[in-house]
Amino acid sequence: MFGKILIANRGEIVCRVIRTARKLGVRTVAVYSDADVRALHVEMADEAVHIGPSPVGESYLRGDRIIAAALATSAQAIHPGYGFLSENPDFVDQVTAAGLVFIGPSAASIRAMGLKDAAKRLMEKAGVPVVPGYHGEAQEIVLLASKAREVGYPVLIKARAGGGGKGMRRVDHPDDFSEALSGARREAKAAFGDDRVLVEKYVDKPRHIEVQVFGDNFGNAVHLYERDCSAQRRHQKVIEEVPAPGMTPALRKAMTEAAVKAAKAINYSGAGTIEFIADASGGLKPDRFWFMEMNTRLQVEHPVTEMVTGVDLVEWQLRVASGEKLPKTQGEIALAGHAFEARIYAEDAAKGFLPATGMLHHLQFPDAPPQGAAMRIETGVRAGDAISPFYDPMIAKLVVHAKDRTTALGALHDALARTEVAGSTVNMAFLAALAADADFAAGDVDTGLIGRHQDALVAVAAPSDEAIAAAALAATDAGAPGRAADPWSSLAGYAHFHTLARRTRLRFGEENILARVSARPDGRFQVALEAPHDAINSHDLRNLLRTARWPGHVTVFEGAVGYTFAVPDPLAKADEAAAATGSLRAPMPGLVKLVRAAAGDAVIKGQPLLILEAMKMEHTIAAPHDGVIAEIATEGAQVSDGTVLVRFEDGQG
The missing domain is CATH 3.30.470.20 (ATP-grasp fold, B domain)
Structure with missing residues (x-):
């Protein structure tokens, strides 16, 4: 057994490998980028080596730096985790050339299965059933479209390299083939550096x-038996069993x-x-x-x-x-x-x-x-x-x-x-x-x-009045432990003969809600809400309502649903730089991959304006209404969440 291994990855898979390595008495080395300097996998490992800036191309995909880190720390082997360099046969060759062991298959095995078309030809030879389709080398659009007709629509265009649903498009009609092919090729090129594809028959009810x-x-x-991964969105697995x-x-x-x-x-x-x-x-x-x-x-x-x-x-x-x-x-x-x-993602x-x-x-x-x-x-x-x-x-x-x-x-x-x-x-x-x-x-x-x-x-139901009341209690700190035991701190305010109510404003989506929280003599509270909501007594709140307060917000949990309320600071100035109406903003950080319109163009509702690439997936940004474009983002621009991508002429918001 190895005495020390380096794990060439980040996040949960590194933590997972470390747990088993500890059980076996194997020491571990983690690598990390600028963004991961305080990451959990860095803390858990016995040693950690910095390998570069945050972008993966300058850190976790730098095989030379990873191998250098393994040699510098006297690691004997490299575990690749999944993603990044885990299925890169050139990296495997480099690892073995450096006198290290790659914890995974040989470079030859990875190459044999790395390209879907070649792999399917190999499987046909081995007697393994293969999906009907075109798996050849020629990539001319006329040939691919012809093969799609031969296979019969609907068809699936798939990148020959990589996986994870990237570079994949379902096509239901010949008229849509050209555009789907272009999108699949762009996405495949960005994700795998290879824009070649194969065309397969689409199975009507696929498992x-x-x-x-x-x-x-x-x-x-x-x-070790099968796994069912049919529960997918956008070709990405969600729940497996x-x-x-x-x-x-x-x-x-x-x-x-x-x-x-x-x-x-x-x-x-x-x-x-x-x-x-x-x-x-x-x-x-x-x-x-x-x-x-x-x-x-x-x-x-x-x-x-x-x-x-x-x-x-x-x-x-x-x-x-x-x-x-x-x-x-x-x-x-x-x-x-x-x-x-079940995979819990930060996604909308x-x-x-x-x-x-x-x-x-x-x-x-x-x-x-x-x-x-x-x-x-x-x-x-x-x-x-x-x-x-x-x-x-x-x-x-x-x-x-x-x-x-x-x-x-x-x-x-x-x-x-x-x-x-x-x-x-x-x-x-x-x-x-x-x-x-x-x-x-x-x-x-x-x-x-x-x-x-x-x-x-x-679809998520609107928060119940109980959830809003729980948010108000958390926002005013009225339900904090120990308040009921202290008659002075249990008062929201004091006036002759009665307690004053604490007022708070909550914002959920576009709705602004005014709540008044009053302390009762028995240490409980009443929350009065603006119409159309009802007043709620604190003892009527269900035990399932849990809350988390964080800067400027309160989140209320009802089962697996988390309702997040903004709690505006009444002393803060209004944001004078608030987004102007009549503009489209980036829904996430990403790269403006393709721009399909220009300033001065008249566009109609639903018309694709640009393609934003994030997490190596393409997202089409379409016009929300008819109008004339005043400004549009530059192709190749790297944008952050909320950046204005398209601005329409005045009065067209």
Whole structure:
């Protein structure tokens, strides 16, 4: 076993690897950028080395600096985590050339599976079923459009490199093919440096089912069952589970055998995932699934597999990379119970899941697992940390395990309802709504479920009067512990014969709410709210209403929903630089990738004006109304959240 390893990544995966390394007595070295100087993974590691500025291209993608850090700290091996350099075969070659061990597959294995088209040709040779489509080298638009017609619409354009839904477009009609191809190529080029694509038949009711495989350097390979990752938005996984709902013994046998066959075809060593697409339109069948791609690394969702098998996949990675055989044979790997993983992101579900930034002023996870279940929290942040625009906005993975799917789903509901995040917009309410969706609860899930139900899943009810009253109590500090015990501090104010009410103003969205909080002789409070809201007594507030107060705001938690109220400072001057009407602002930090209009252009409502790239994904900014453009952002400009992108001529707001 290694004595010391360097982990070439950041955030929660580094924290995850460190926990297993400690268990095995292995010392760890972390690397960090300027943005991560006080990050949790830096604090947890035995040593840490600064590798550059915040942008990934100047830090976490600098293989030379990472290798230099490993050599300087006498680390023997490098664990890549996932993302960044984890599937870069050139980096693997550089690691081994430096006399270090790469904790993962060989460069040859990564190259064999790194390009989707070549991988599919290889799988066809190995007898693994492959989705019908065009996987060739020629990339002329006329040829690709012709192949799309041959395959039959709808089709899926996919980047041949990378993953995560980047460079992917569904096309339903030939007239839309050219524009979709251009968008997919731009996104693929930005994310992977390769704009080549393949074209595949789009499966009407697709299930995304993947199989965890593991190989060693002695020719052994096993599977650790399947994971269902069909609950996706914009091709990004949201909730994963094991086992797959509706999985039959016949399909599991066919799929896992195909996965092991795929791993052996490239002499695979380490943790990997074979991803399949299954046609669920007539129920899961052993002759209706096809190979999509292989992820030659540990997956973000690996904890659900660990929960149902009892296997520490990171431990296996370290053991296999250090020269040991697989710790278990196929017959020794059992599947027990059901597990879910929900990904908590800083993102605005109501605005198309746009990434969000901000300070995590309040972050609290459940202090005990739900009854009848096990739970684990995978995170790389703490209260007080910032969600940076430079990196993926995932806050945590909430993982639960129970004896069956129904119990595990109930545990997921409970854990989400007891998780509190304030300071940044998060997807907690969306996750809870998805978990409660009737089709999802019944196991009738496919990759289009979220899209079909999106309006309902992202809709959040207005805060109740009880929630507003709780916010007012928190804003005035009336409900603080100890106030009822002190008759002087329990008074909001004093006048002859009666107490004065404390007044506070709250703002929720566009609504301004005036609240008056009065102390009662019994130590309780009454909150009087402006019409149309009702007066609420403090003892009528439900126990589920928890609050978090942070600078200028109060967040009230009702289950998994967090309602954030601004608490204006009555002494502060009005912001004279407030945004002028008649302008469009950037909904997130990003790069102005493409500008489709110019100053002086007359545009109509819904017309695309520019494309903003953030987190390597493209977001179209369209005209909210008819009008004439006075100013528009410059192509190639790097903008921050709230920057004016488009300004219309006066009177057109």
